[in-house]
Amino acid sequence: MEKLKDYAEIVAQASKGELVFPTSVNAALRLQLALADPDCDMEDVIRKVLGEPLLAARTVALANAAVFNRGGAPVTSVRSAVQRVGFRNLYTMAAAMVVRQFGSRIRDAALRAQAEQLWRHSAHVAALAHVIARKLTRTDADTALFAGIVHEAGGFYLLSRADDIPGLLDDPEEWMGAAQEIITREIMKKMAIPEPVSQAIVSLRGATLTPPPLGLRDTLLIAKHLAPIRSPLSPEREHASLSGFFDDNAALEQILFESADEAASMSAALLA
Template sequence: MNKLEAFGHIAALAIRGELVFPTSVNAALRVQLALDDPDCPIDKAIGLVLAEPLLAARTVAIANSAMFNRAGAPAITNVRGAIMRIGYQNLFALAAAMVVRQFGSKIVDPGVRAKAEQLWDHTIHVAALARIIARQVTNINPDTALFAAIVHEVGGFYLLSRADEFPGLLEEDPENWQPASEEIILREVMAKLCIPDEVAEAIEGLRDSFLSIPPDNLLDTLLLANHLAPVASPLQSAPRELPPHADSVIDLFIDEETLAAMLAESEIDAAAMSAALLV
């Protein structure tokens, strides 16, 4: 089965709702569904997290990381305190991160596994940058930006998780036949993961949208974070680039000193996030 046939087959399965997720994903999905209700009682959220030891450990770890404890407050030692510190929206993002990470957990082929690891590294750096860009540049909700960045490559992770079954997925595609199938697969995976419409639309727009000047929305945040990320996605023949004069364009709304500070902060946050989410 060649690349085009493989994409077509998986897209057809996706349209029929026949998505193949790792069993371990289901627990995190249950947490996401519950937390999607802003009125979810704190005790219910705590119970859901405690029912999944890995999620509980990661919740406490990320609450104590540099991302959420810059003031050097005492370490949190329980799930209740961790949820109170990071909030429901970031707990929702953490559950999503576990879902994304689990897609690569059963990959057997070493080459495919290496791509999944690079894609995860790329995702973490984009997430750290998106949160900072949202806060300092685009003035959108940083928690929404963090979540969107964590799931922005979920379609790629899903395809990598199927590559052992369909080796043709990783063949070269010089004629670029598969974009339509990729869009279908991405859309269906995001629907399965209950990605909010605002976030899903921004992620779908990454393929062929241009940065607004000045950047002022979620899509712009993701475009800029992808451009600044030090690790590229291994699934793209070329990184999602801004125009050739992008660096001079960025100078219009971020001065050199501020940009350097943002990049340094993002490196600290990416390292903290990577350690806290290591599975």
């Protein structure tokens, strides 16, 4: 009964826009919002990135990933990395910091392991979505990368709250469905996620894919299906909705086979 009361309180907070973010998340969120400012010039961006060592390291790693480093010449400075990846992808890296910071404060070992698995799943989904968007679904690839990074933000938030409320996530029937949608929507608002991205993410649960795949939601569905690491918060039945789709689309497997190195390079950069 107490657990139900705690969960109801979290949902009520979400409904009122009163979600509680850790201090570390707030710092990364401020950086993300600053990068979204169209008046933020290059020198200001570089100073902000240098002020966040983790973001600086990941920005350089991403700039050296195969998808951005087609010439093979490595970059070793933040300035060169920012110029290579561009503001949009840098914004995605800032969002990745926000998402990942949720798991960084978890004390419980089992929950921390779930958060790490969820992050690895998100990184693989983002990398695959970037490839699938360019080569199959005719979707903006940078948007797909960003959506893949943040699509499990609600799950990270719940894991961080479960650290303070033992047993909160023991029964999926209590927190999946409409309640989870409320929390996810409010997380998207808090992170200032653009509405088209937010809508695609919220519509993932229970969605099915009908050939030909088009748009951001379908891109994420395929990426989630193909990700080598599953989300620890998703029941296996969610992945069955794509069953049979690939039997009629052998070209997709060929596309991903040809892009395996690119996706692996990008996911490695995100996981660094």
